[in-house]
Amino acid sequence: MGTCLVDKIAIIGVGLIGGSFALALKRAHAVQRVIGWDTDADNLSLATQLGVVDEAALSIEQAVADADVVMLAVPVGSMLTAAQQVVKHMKPGAVLSDTGSVKQTVVAQVEPLAQASSVYFVAGHPISGTERSGAGSAFAELYHNKRCILTPTVNTNISALTLIEKLWQTAGSEVVHMDVVKHDRILAAISHLPHMIAYSLVNSVSSYDRYPENILDYSAGGFRDFTRIASSDPIMWRDIALNNRESLLEMIGQFEQFLAELKQDITSADGARLYEFFYRSKVSRDAILANVAKDD
Amino acid sequence: MGTCLVDKIAIIGVGLIGGSFALALKRAHAVQRVIGWDTDADNLSLATQLGVVDEAALSIEQAVADADVVMLAVPVGSMLTAAQQVVKHMKPGAVLSDTGSVKQTVVAQVEPLAQASSVYFVAGHPISGTERSGAGSAFAELYHNKRCILTPTVNTNISALTLIEKLWQTAGSEVVHMDVVKHDRILAAISHLPHMIAYSLVNSVSSYDRYPENILDYSAGGFRDFTRIASSDPIMWRDIALNNRESLLEMIGQFEQFLAELKQDITSADGARLYEFFYRSKVSRDAILANVAKDD
Numbered sequence: 001m002g003t004c005l006v007d008k009i010a011i012i013g014v015g016l017i018g019g020s021f022a023l024a025l026k027r028a029h030a031v032q033r034v035i036g037w038d039t040d041a042d043n044l045s046l047a048t049q050l051g052v053v054d055e056a057a058l059s060i061e062q063a064v065a066d067a068d069v070v071m072l073a074v075p076v077g078s079m080l081t082a083a084q085q086v087v088k089h090m091k092p093g094a095v096l097s098d099t100g101s102v103k104q105t106v107v108a109q110v111e112p113l114a115q116a117s118s119v120y121f122v123a124g125h126p127i128s129g130t131e132r133s134g135a136g137s138a139f140a141e142l143y144h145n146k147r148c149i150l151t152p153t154v155n156t157n158i159s160a161l162t163l164i165e166k167l168w169q170t171a172g173s174e175v176v177h178m179d180v181v182k183h184d185r186i187l188a189a190i191s192h193l194p195h196m197i198a199y200s201l202v203n204s205v206s207s208y209d210r211y212p213e214n215i216l217d218y219s220a221g222g223f224r225d226f227t228r229i230a231s232s233d234p235i236m237w238r239d240i241a242l243n244n245r246e247s248l249l250e251m252i253g254q255f256e257q258f259l260a261e262l263k264q265d266i267t268s269a270d271g272a273r274l275y276e277f278f279y280r281s282k283v284s285r286d287a288i289l290a291n292v293a294k295d296d
Numbered sequence: 297m298g299t300c301l302v303d304k305i306a307i308i309g310v311g312l313i314g315g316s317f318a319l320a321l322k323r324a325h326a327v328q329r330v331i332g333w334d335t336d337a338d339n340l341s342l343a344t345q346l347g348v349v350d351e352a353a354l355s356i357e358q359a360v361a362d363a364d365v366v367m368l369a370v371p372v373g374s375m376l377t378a379a380q381q382v383v384k385h386m387k388p389g390a391v392l393s394d395t396g397s398v399k400q401t402v403v404a405q406v407e408p409l410a411q412a413s414s415v416y417f418v419a420g421h422p423i424s425g426t427e428r429s430g431a432g433s434a435f436a437e438l439y440h441n442k443r444c445i446l447t448p449t450v451n452t453n454i455s456a457l458t459l460i461e462k463l464w465q466t467a468g469s470e471v472v473h474m475d476v477v478k479h480d481r482i483l484a485a486i487s488h489l490p491h492m493i494a495y496s497l498v499n500s501v502s503s504y505d506r507y508p509e510n511i512l513d514y515s516a517g518g519f520r521d522f523t524r525i526a527s528s529d530p531i532m533w534r535d536i537a538l539n540n541r542e543s544l545l546e547m548i549g550q551f552e553q554f555l556a557e558l559k560q561d562i563t564s565a566d567g568a569r570l571y572e573f574f575y576r577s578k579v580s581r582d583a584i585l586a587n588v589a590k591d592d
Binding site: 129199208226251262267 | 485489533538
């Protein structure tokens with residue numbers, strides 16, 4: 001902490017993810033200057049007003065021109081365009097990284113562009129976030145005690161990888177290296193599938209029209225907590241669904257089988273099997289909680 | 297507040313629900329004496345030690361013999377047995393009530409028993425709870441600013457209904473009257489379906505065995521919060537699933553249709569439809585939050 005790791009960082013996309021990364025590095029004095037860029041001018045202006053970034057760039061080219069590190073913190077579907085715009089203006093030997101929730105498509109799109117422009121690309125994904133978005137929701141502690149997965153390939157420069165790793169550690173994260181395909185499969189299970197289910201549940205329940213009143217008015221804390229993630233940014237999740245299709249469809253299929261098994265047990269009123277199904281789930285869920293408590 | 301509403305209340309089942317009801321009434325001085333009974337002797341002993349109840353009964357008969365109100369706070373599948381045991385020992389004109397999460401089967405089972413024994417039955421369901429269970433998890437504020445649904449029938453005695461309503465109001469709840477069938481349908485949507493989904497999700501993800509490590513170790517706060525309700529008591533949920541089968545199967549079927557629609561949109565990589573699906577859900581979910589904030 002307190003060691004300046006780089007002179008200038010450009011954050012492309014100053015929302016919850018990019019903005020919180022900037023705030024964490026600034027607080028740790030790990031960077032001299034953070035310059036921000038966002039396609040949403042209002043959000044960029046807000047980021048500057050709130051001190052999330054030191055300076056708003058006048059253009060994406062200006063943002064990255066003399067940056068040592070460029071962090072792409074935009075929705076997965078916008079990574080390719082953003083990368084195309086930045087690589088040709090970055091200085092040779094600078095490091096490009098990203099925060100995308102899907103890694104196979106991003107690596108396939110961005111790595112060749114970076115190589116062609118003599119900049120080093122390191123793919124990453126901080127496992128944290130809230131259901132909120134925008135510069136106004138950024139906070140320096142977002143990455144504290146969270147995991148950040150980096151997915152290096154055979155082409156990844158080791159010095160660049162080490163630098164990005166140090167930045168995430170400085171932001172408070174535990175950094176894990178993982179194979180790109182494995183990342184996308186595991187995230188499909190623990191993050192992308194739950195989001196698809198939460199969105200489907202809210203749409204299903206809110207379309208229940210047997211009674212004139214809005215039945216969601218009766219929902220207590222359980223439903224509210226359970227569906228929190230259905231308030232997440234629809235653009236971000238559209239892009240994740242489009243870019244992690246294969247793994248996500250596999251996981252939805254697996255979930256459907258378990259739900260079908262449960263439905264069958266309800267249909268046949270099989271109390272012993274229902275108890276076993278719920279008990280098994282409770283044991284797994286309680287184990288997560290125990291692990292988390294251990295980590296804290 | 298501060299008005300003593302009844303002399304003696306018997307709580308049958310001194311867990312989270314029954315114990316919290318006892319604590320709330322004692323704190324408000326709404327009752328002179330609370331006597332508890334539980335089939336789990338250790339839990340009953342704990343309830344007495346913690347002051348959740350004033351006294352542990354030596355038998356279910358002794359608990360209810362001179363009680364003005366008997367509250368059945370046991371899993372739905374144990375209601376019939378508990379009611380059969382209490383009605384023959386209750387004094388004529390006393391009031392019997394319950395906290396079951398399903399109302400059609402409970403009313404069908406308990407109302408005739410109560411009528412035959414000249415006691416008044418009022419069916420109820422407090423819409424609150426946590427994923428914890430047992431006397432040790434009971435707390436007096438559980439029902440603060442929560443809804444409690446009473447489901448009177450044509451046979452319900454108005455004085456008994458008014459008394460039970462006052463007790464729940466004293467415990468901090470907003471009391472709502474609702475048709476029995478409507479209660480079970482709405483709860484299937486906003487509570488029972490989400491629990492079935494959470495249990496299925498945890499079982500589905502924890503059975504993912506493509507990698508040797510436990511992938512749940514990678515799950516962040518989102519998964520933990522989303523699956524909190526999968527830590528709920530398996531016996532309670534077995535009984536709910538068995539006793540609200542028709543409505544629950546209808547809601548699972550409706551959810552499956554929405555998930556299938558989403559799966560189709562992912563398969564065909566239809567970004568516009570995916571965005572619309574997620575956006576619509578976010579709007580509904582955010583509206584719940586706005587309503588809740590308004591209520592608080």
